[in-house]
Amino acid sequence: MxxxxxxxxxxxxxxxxxxxxxxxxxxxxxxxxxxxxxxxxxxxxxxxxxxxxxxxxxxxxxxxxxxxxxxxxxxxxxxxxxxxxxxxxxxxxxxxxxxxxxxxxxxxxxxxxxxxxxxxxxxxxxxxxxxxxxxxxxxxxxxxxxxxxxxxxxxxxxxxxxxxxxxxxxxxxxxxxxxxxxxxxxxxxxxxxxxxxxxxxxxxxxxxxLPVPGLNIDIGLPEAGLKDIFLLILVALICGLIGQVFISIFNLIDNLFNNLNSSEFIKAIIVAIILLATMKILNINSFVEVAKIQDFFVAPITDRYLLLVIILKILLTMLIIGAGFSAAIVDIALVSGALAGNLIFFFFPQLPLHLLVIVGLSATLSSVANVPLATMVLVSEIFNLNLSLPVIIGSIIGYLIGRPKAVFKYISEE
CATH class of the missing domain: 1.10.3080.10 (Clc chloride channel)
Incomplete structure (x- = not known):
């Protein structure tokens, strides 16, 4: 009827x-x-x-x-x-x-x-x-x-x-x-x-x-050829697994602070001292804007000092969240994925750097947060892309790898 x-x-x-x-x-x-x-x-x-x-x-x-x-x-x-x-x-x-x-x-x-x-x-x-x-x-x-x-x-x-x-x-x-x-x-x-x-x-x-651009970054992503697809799938698999390692490290830090038998003030002071000591040892003035995400698209990172600082920034962000400070894991997951894609360029130099970074951040974010559709649309909007194949490959494979373990504790099967 x-x-x-x-x-x-x-x-x-x-x-x-x-x-x-x-x-x-x-x-x-x-x-x-x-x-x-x-x-x-x-x-x-x-x-x-x-x-x-x-x-x-x-x-x-x-x-x-x-x-x-x-x-x-x-x-x-x-x-x-x-x-x-x-x-x-x-x-x-x-x-x-x-x-x-x-x-x-x-x-x-x-x-x-x-x-x-x-x-x-x-x-x-x-x-x-x-x-x-x-x-x-x-x-x-x-x-x-x-x-x-x-x-x-x-x-x-x-x-x-x-x-x-x-x-x-x-x-x-x-x-x-x-x-x-x-x-x-x-x-x-x-x-x-x-x-x-x-x-x-x-x-x-x-x-x-505030009539100025937000995160919108125009990277001019080249089209992936048929011969590149299998390599991009492999890169997405690697970065999806990196997302799972990311979650494991975060959970380890979070559990460490949860099991630490001390007051919130002591935990906070410990983290602040670690942060200050790290900055002093590495002789840097600030972790703020150490590397903007668009920097990963410019050239492969060969400076070991810069690489160390970026990795420490990622780990310290996990540390401050574990200690109870108000911050976000999604932001740093994007940076981690972009970094992974940049470093993978040394193993697959035949692929354009832009493609590797996009696949890396898409797969890592999707793996960490379990949001494949949102990842596709977000990455396409932020980087002015037209739902290109690398974005789709990274988002779907990252989600499939990360589905058993998302970073957010209250996501349930529905």
Whole structure:
């Protein structure tokens, strides 16, 4: 029997569209503002304190420990795990404004005074908290914003997407990532399309406030020939396995700090001293911007000192997350994958460096976070590609290798 939609059907559809456009307009604006505040705050701290005072990491470590211990313990760590747990369980977030303040402060201090960090994970939690805060405000004003548990989940996802889209310069990829990271083997369209709206509005407002390019990097990727495909598959396999090694190292560090029988303050001081000692031994002023990701596309890394510094930056980022500082693992997974692709060039010099780096970062990110579709779209948007074969190969193979073990603890099989 053929379904013939009636007037009631179209009314529901129009109300649904109107509701989520309005919600995402609000979340997109607030998400863009929050991202700008964190970026401006961390930049100010880097320029005025981090570069001028050698002991700033210790000060930062103490400040973050105070926030975690006395104000809000949820402000520690990745942020992504809590985002997944709260969003999928439909549990009342509780004190969402407090969480927004504490997580934003901890993230800004980690980046600005520790010199290492990342924003993807923290922004997922901050953005989803913005969605919950909007719900509290509308409830107080007697405005019925949502009507089901599904709406509550979608609201949380839209808030997360509204901060991720502008951060990555990827209006499509930000929404897909905020949705896909919740699940291990499925994708819910009820979540996806509103999330893409939130990500797109966030991107629009962010670039209205700050009309400069985000992460968008034009690398002019050459097309892969038929003879290159099998080598690219091999490279993707290698980088997918590197992603799993990445997770194992991170889990080892995380378990080490969890089993360390000492206070949060002692853990923080230990990490700050390790960070300072490393900088002193290597005679470098800062780990901030040691190597931008586009540098991996320029030429193979032959400077052993630079290579050592980049690897240490990756390990130290894992260290500060394990110790409870507010940072992101996704950011450093991209750097790790790009580095792996760059180094593999020495074994496969017949392949263009650009291809190897793209396959490397795609496979590693997909392996670490279990987000193959988001990886394809994000990498294509960030590097101005047209869903090229290397991106697809890296994303799918990395996902297949990493599927048994993702870095985020709360991803479940659904």
């Amino acid at each position: 053929m379904f013939i939609p009636g007037e009631g059907f179209y009314k529901k559809v129009l109300l649904y569209i109107f509701k989520w456009i309005i919600i995402n307009l609000i979340l997109g604006f607030i998400g863009a503002v929050m991202l700008l505040l964190i970026q401006k705050g961390s930049t100010y701290l880097i320029d005025n304190i981090y570069y001028k005072f050698f002991l700033s990491p210790i000060v930062g470590a103490l400040l973050i420990s105070i926030v975690i211990h006395y104000f809000d313990s949820r402000s520690s760590g990745l942020g992504t795990d809590l985002y997944i747990a709260y969003t999928k369980s439909n549990v009342n977030l509780g004190h969402s404004f407090k969480l927004i303040l504490s997580k934003s402060f901890a993230t800004t201090i980690t980046l600005g005074l520790m010199g290492i960090g990342g924003l993807v994970g923290p922004l997922l939690l901050i953005g989803s908290s913005l969605g919950r805060l909007l719900l509290k405000i509308t409830d107080y004003l007697k405005i019925k914003l949502i009507s089901s548990e599904l709406d509550l989940r979608v609201l949380s996802i839209c808030g997360a997407a509204a901060t991720l889209g502008p951060l990555l310069g990827a209006p499509l990829g930000g929404g897909i990532f905020a949705t896909e990271v919740l699940y291990k083997s499925s994708l819910d369209y009820n979540d996806l399309f509103p999330a893409i709206l939130g990500s797109t509005f966030g991107y629009f407002f962010y670039h209205s406030f």
